[in-house]
Amino acid sequence: MSITKPNNKFLLIFILVIAIQQISSFIIDQLNFENDHYMLLIQQIILIFLLGIAVKKFGKTKLSQIGIYSWQNWSKKNKWILLIVTPIVIMIFSFTFFSRTEILINHSELFAIGSIILLREFLYGFYQEFLYRGILQTELVKRWGVWIGITVSNLVFTFGPEHFHFYKSNLVGFAFIFCLGLLFSFLYYRFKNLITIGIWHGIGNVFIDGLGILISMAILN
Template structure:
């Protein structure tokens, strides 16, 4: 009887996790000083360093090369970790980076059930893209310059736009306004300038797709308060891999 009760409880928690009804939704509890530093850190890393790195790689004529892409995303990740520790001066959990030991059971169930499924679905849907990358780079290059770079790049975007920006905007303006405002910046900001100022003009379909995907990631972060979850899903997105 006790075992049946645990089994039913596990099934209920799994169902609730898939409905995104997590036990600890995003609820920023830090003060104004930390919030101001978080915004400054976002502007410095997410915009200032982002453009500085792009300019530097372009000046060296290596922008777009696989090794340069990996260095680019690793530099942004390192800058986030350094800024959160030395400038924002707040625990990583304030930006959604909670220790695994602090995850709730529903969060763990969601990750262990959804992430493998998403990886399989992405591999099937984008098999042409992934096969082309594998043939172009070989197994080692594919893992290092496509899979790893894509994972880190998705992770960095979620840390900057959800972990920093959405968290602070939620604290200031509430859950709905914070989510929407952060997602507008994510969609129309420096990450997707090619959709706004490309040679063919504004690519509205692409921007709508980005907004929709970002809305899901933002909602997932809002409901869980755990940036690891959207970060891993974002990192698995095959179109991050180039």
């Protein structure tokens, strides 16, 4: 079952969670915990938890209505898509970032902290899909239609606080994020399954950002 009526509370949830994310990140920086990966993992778990609670309690919406539901309620098509495409996604990223993976393998001392970093990046990908596709895109599509809703939500995703701080004037970086976000947006709209899109986004984060962090740590060591 999908949502058909506009819900102003969804927009409020989006704004409030973004604010909480930014404030909590600022506090972590001020307390010099920005390199404490356990703290960053805890922050990510809390944000996802808050999103789920906000949607159910404040937004009065079942998580299944935005594409988060138990495996037994998945359609056969969605199950096969996850099981077939996910290994392909992993292979593509593994091939593309083989040099990063190779360096990590040669630095076994990073495995312990690496697992925390990679888990955090994976959850961050799911969080982004939950927030920008599950919340923002769902609401804007109801208000403005598919094309405008997806485009605007993806522009916010691309140029908003999630990426602007990292890419700034890097137009290539923005173009990559926009195109990838657009792909996720249409896949989410087509299959109505936030978990699958969140997993794929999480895998991308693991290889692009997570391994990048570990490579920096390996170089410093």
